[in-house]
Amino acid sequence: QVHLVESGGGLVQAGGSLRLSCAASGRTFRSYAMGWFRQAPGKEREFVAAIRWTYGHTYYADSKGRFTISSDNAKNTVYLQMNSLRPEDTAVYYCAAATRGVSDYGRPHEYDYWGQGTQVTVSS
Numbered sequence: 001q002v003h004l005v006e007s008g009g010g011l012v013q014a015g016g017s018l019r020l021s022c023a024a025s026g027r028t029f030r031s032y033a034m035g036w037f038r039q040a041p042g043k044e045r046e047f048v049a050a051i052r053w054t055y056g057h058t059y060y061a062d063s064k065g066r067f068t069i070s071s072d073n074a075k076n077t078v079y080l081q082m083n084s085l086r087p088e089d090t091a092v093y094y095c096a097a098a099t100r101g102v103s104d105y106g107r108p109h110e111y112d113y114w115g116q117g118t119q120v121t122v123s124s
Helices: none
Strands: 002-007 010-013 018-026 033-039 046-052 058-060 067-072 077-082 091-098 118-123
Touching: 002 091, 018 033, 018 091, 018 118, 033 067, 033 077, 046 067, 046 077, 058 067, 077 091
Parallel strands: 010 118
Antiparallel strands: 002 018, 018 077, 033 046, 033 091, 046 058, 067 077, 091 118
């Protein structure tokens, strides 16, 4: 079992920044990749970014360079740096772990474990 705990969410004004963290614990294997998704009220969960542990390759939805995913392998932690935040970025942000090879990083079904989520609210 893998446990994922997100932190770093909160309320921020438009144009501000937040850094989300996702700490993984539990099984000692290295999961294949980690992803960030978000879900706004009344909307489907959508892909934000993903990173492969081994090579650090990163994958993004169209955030126009505002978001950056990174990892600290020694700490089993993944980060999502979010800059120039907009009210439409308001959502619950979830991290997820994929334990096998991923063919489409944007598909939630590719991920095996999920965190509880952290709320990000951007005020205008």
